[in-house]
Amino acid sequence: MSKITLLEAVTQALGYELAHDENVVLLGEDIGLNGGVFRATDGLQARFGANRVMDTPLAESMIAGLAIGMAAQGLKPVAEFQFMGFSYPALDNILNHAARLRNRTRGRLHCPAVFRAPYGGGIHAPEHHSESTEAIYAHIPGLQVVIPSSPARAYGLLLAAIRSSDPVLFLEPKRIYRLVKQEVPDNGEALPLEKAFVLREGSDITLISWGASLHETQQAADALAQEGISVEVIDIASIKPLDTETIIRSLNKTGRCVIVHEAAKSGGIGAEIAAQIAEKALLSLLAPIQRVTGYDATMPYFKLEYSYIPSVARIVHAAKLSLEFA
Amino acid sequence: MSVATFSIDYHQYLKPDGTLAQALPTELSPEDLLALYRLMHLLRTFDNRAINLQRVGKLGTYPGTLGQEAIGVAIGYAMKKEDVLVPYYRDSGAQFQRGMPFHRILQYWGGDERGSDCDNAEDFPTCVPIASQSVIATGVATAIQYRKQERAVLTTIGEGGTSEGDFYEALNVAGAWNLPIVFVVNNNQWAISVSREQQTSTQTIAQKAIAGGFSGEQVDGNDVIAVYERIRVALEKARSGGGPTLIEAITYRLCDHTTADDANRYRPKAELEAAWLKEPLLRLRAYLNAHQAWDDIKEEQLLQECRQSVDKEVDTYLNVKPAPVTDIVDYMYARWPHNLKDQRDTLLQFGETHHE
Ligand SMILES: Cc1ncc(C[n+]2csc(CCOP(=O)(O)OP(=O)(O)O)c2C)c(N)n1
Numbered sequence: 001m002s003k004i005t006l007l008e009a010v011t012q013a014l015g016y017e018l019a020h021d022e023n024v025v026l027l028g029e030d031i032g033l034n035g036g037v038f039r040a041t042d043g044l045q046a047r048f049g050a051n052r053v054m055d056t057p058l059a060e061s062m063i064a065g066l067a068i069g070m071a072a073q074g075l076k077p078v079a080e081f082q083f084m085g086f087s088y089p090a091l092d093n094i095l096n097h098a099a100r101l102r103n104r105t106r107g108r109l110h111c112p113a114v115f116r117a118p119y120g121g122g123i124h125a126p127e128h129h130s131e132s133t134e135a136i137y138a139h140i141p142g143l144q145v146v147i148p149s150s151p152a153r154a155y156g157l158l159l160a161a162i163r164s165s166d167p168v169l170f171l172e173p174k175r176i177y178r179l180v181k182q183e184v185p186d187n188g189e190a191l192p193l194e195k196a197f198v199l200r201e202g203s204d205i206t207l208i209s210w211g212a213s214l215h216e217t218q219q220a221a222d223a224l225a226q227e228g229i230s231v232e233v234i235d236i237a238s239i240k241p242l243d244t245e246t247i248i249r250s251l252n253k254t255g256r257c258v259i260v261h262e263a264a265k266s267g268g269i270g271a272e273i274a275a276q277i278a279e280k281a282l283l284s285l286l287a288p289i290q291r292v293t294g295y296d297a298t299m300p301y302f303k304l305e306y307s308y309i310p311s312v313a314r315i316v317h318a319a320k321l322s323l324e325f326a
Numbered sequence: 327m328s329v330a331t332f333s334i335d336y337h338q339y340l341k342p343d344g345t346l347a348q349a350l351p352t353e354l355s356p357e358d359l360l361a362l363y364r365l366m367h368l369l370r371t372f373d374n375r376a377i378n379l380q381r382v383g384k385l386g387t388y389p390g391t392l393g394q395e396a397i398g399v400a401i402g403y404a405m406k407k408e409d410v411l412v413p414y415y416r417d418s419g420a421q422f423q424r425g426m427p428f429h430r431i432l433q434y435w436g437g438d439e440r441g442s443d444c445d446n447a448e449d450f451p452t453c454v455p456i457a458s459q460s461v462i463a464t465g466v467a468t469a470i471q472y473r474k475q476e477r478a479v480l481t482t483i484g485e486g487g488t489s490e491g492d493f494y495e496a497l498n499v500a501g502a503w504n505l506p507i508v509f510v511v512n513n514n515q516w517a518i519s520v521s522r523e524q525q526t527s528t529q530t531i532a533q534k535a536i537a538g539g540f541s542g543e544q545v546d547g548n549d550v551i552a553v554y555e556r557i558r559v560a561l562e563k564a565r566s567g568g569g570p571t572l573i574e575a576i577t578y579r580l581c582d583h584t585t586a587d588d589a590n591r592y593r594p595k596a597e598l599e600a601a602w603l604k605e606p607l608l609r610l611r612a613y614l615n616a617h618q619a620w621d622d623i624k625e626e627q628l629l630q631e632c633r634q635s636v637d638k639e640v641d642t643y644l645n646v647k648p649a650p651v652t653d654i655v656d657y658m659y660a661r662w663p664h665n666l667k668d669q670r671d672t673l674l675q676f677g678e679t680h681h682e
Contacts, residue, residue, distance in 0.1 A: 029517075029518070029520065030518045030519045030520060032519070033519055033591065033592045034518065034519035034591055034592050035591075037518070037586070037587075055519070055520050055524060057486075057489035057520070057524075057525050057526065058456060058486040058487060058489045058490060058517050058520065058525065059489045059490045059491060060490075061490075061491050062489075062491070085454075085455065086455060086456070088455075089490065089491065089492070124386050124387075124437065125386070125387060126386055126387050126415075126435065126437075126454060127452075127454050128454045128455055129454075265669065266666075295654060295655055295669050295670075295672075295673055296655075296658070296666055296669055297654050297655045297658050298658065300439065300653075300654045301434075301437040301438055301439050302386055302437030303436065303437040303438045303648065303649070304437075304649065304651060304653070304654055304677075305437070307651045307654060307673070307676075307677040307678070308654060308677075311676060313676060314672070314676050317676075
């Protein structure tokens with residue numbers, strides 16, 4: 001079996017579901033013949049036809065509305081926003097309709113739609129192409145927010161998202177779209193939604209992250225391990241709902257943690273994780289919780305983007321502050 | 327019973343072969359024609375350099391203007407300084423005439439916020455989220471109307487962008503409030519890989535204005551004279567209380583969507599070849615040649631002059647000092663909030679080390 005990238009794993013999952021469920025349809029800007037601007041849907045229109053892989057007019061509110069309407073009819077639309085930064089015209093439909101349809105109709109209608117979007121910085125893209133605003137969406141009751149950080153998890157989680165009977169925002173960390181390759185069997189096996197993944201077990205400190213930031217987080221874990229520190233690394237993966245159980249179990253063991261995310265600090269998901277820890281594991285804590293995050297500033301244009309994205313040095317520094325806390 | 331009818335005019339002065347479709351507008355002198363020709367060449371030279379800079383890693387993603395030079399150049403030439411430009415992202419041709427020299431345009435696409443600086447202090451910066459600029463432009467126009475000033479707003483968008491809700495909302499309020507605004511649509515036939523025909527079934531983009539309650543028209547977007555003249559008239563109308571106009575400039579994107587795109591994946595070759603015959607510089611040169619205003623020597627001189635001025639701008643761009651990392655936070659608010667002081671300290675401590 002050949003190894004594939006996170007991006008190719010997305011394509012593979014979409015292809016699998018298109019082949020196995022005729023209710024699955026894809027829609028978005030430039031996803032057909034062009035295969036999407038990152039090629040996430042490369043070849044799918046040729047394989048499944050233009051009525052299942054649809055190039056839409058340029059309008060995101062419309063894309064979301066189309067997906068919601070189709071989903072209410074029992075289709076399983078997977079809509080693509082070209083970049084997360086262009087998803088906001090759709091926010092009205094996602095917040096006011098997709099996330100509420102089941103509740104408003106007491107289950108008579110529901111919305112099994114997936115909204116995919118590449119997100120995050122680090123690829124020298126223009127303005128508005130690099131932000132991480134997952135917290136805005138995670139704050140919406142009724143919406144699930146999922147972020148994969150490896151090819152295998154991209155495949156398994158996207159399958160799960162498509163099969164979910166409620167709407168999912170599936171954010172793809174484009175900085176690691178092509179970073180690593182992994183063998184990912186095309187066996188149609190979904191991974192559980194609502195679960196965090198322990199990527200590395202340890203007993204001294206827990207590093208918690210998701211998306212592209214796990215790349216630096218793992219490097220920081222390596223650096224700390226070299227100094228004899230036993231590091232646990234958790235990939236949150238399900239931003240909403242949070243797998244608090246996995247987090248608390250780890251904290252009960254290590255008593256120390258650093259939360260790492262690329263998004264701005266205030267009101268970020270790190271704050272929610274910290275609050276959960278404070279609520280459920282306060283007495284296990286041996287040191288204050290550390291957060292290493294983007295600043296409360298607009299993601300800078302690309303000349304300065306790597307001064308914004310949390311670095312290995314910052315994560316290691318924060319871990320040491322935690323470890324040195326008496 | 328028909329309750330509404332409308333018609334859409336099409337305007338052209340220069341045919342693709344450089345002969346006249348109608349007598350030239352009296353506002354344009356022979357010197358103006360030479361100036362427009364020069365500006366289009368300058369823009370094309372710049373564009374070419376920008377794309378080369380991107381290829382060698384010295385610029386980020388850049389959206390070219392090849393084949394569409396007449397639109398930006400005409401906008402820049404027709405607007406008065408006191409008007410306000412609310413551009414989209416393919417407007418280098420207008421921007422460099424409005425106090426945003428090439429080196430700053432490069433800075434913007436080179437990933438540096440300082441590139442949004444503009445000597446025309448009220449012009450908006452380049453807008454990337456499509457159609458958001460359209461509604462903002464109506465706000466600028468409302469402020470101008472509120473103050474009873476004789477100024478106009480000009481805002482641009484691609485034909486694909488006219489599918490966005492914001493675009494229709496802007497047209498509607500512009501019509502409802504009779505705002506001093508001109509909408510210019512660069513109809514270059516492609517919205518990345520989606521063709522004009524796939525994008526919309528409307529016969530013309532211009533007629534979208536009719537739903538907003540004002541007039542829309544088409545111009546040959548490769549005829550810089552037509553684009554200039556129709557924009558001039560529309561701006562004049564806007565400044566004098568006559569309300570909005572939509573101008574659909576019909577052209578062709580001879581380049582990729584941006585340097586990140588590969589149009590060969592979706593664009594028919596024959597279509598591209600046919601479009602090259604209609605491009606804007608060719609026909610104006612043919613006209614100038616036929617009227618003894620131009621020759622090969624002048625052409626060569628002009629090209630050299632364009633190369634030199636672009637070289638100078640590129641030099642300036644490449645020698646710009648990096649911005650301090652604190653720029654990331656220092657322009658967010660009038661004053662960086664005291665409660666966020668620790669974040670600025672962290673930035674100072676760690677920000678200088680890039681860790682790419
Ligand atoms: C709201 C929004 N959605 C999507 C994009 C991504 N995008 C950038 S350019 C483009 C196509 C635009 O085509 P058109 O409006 O015809 O203008 P052109 O680029 O051809 O000048 C798309 C989809 C964006 N910038 N903003």
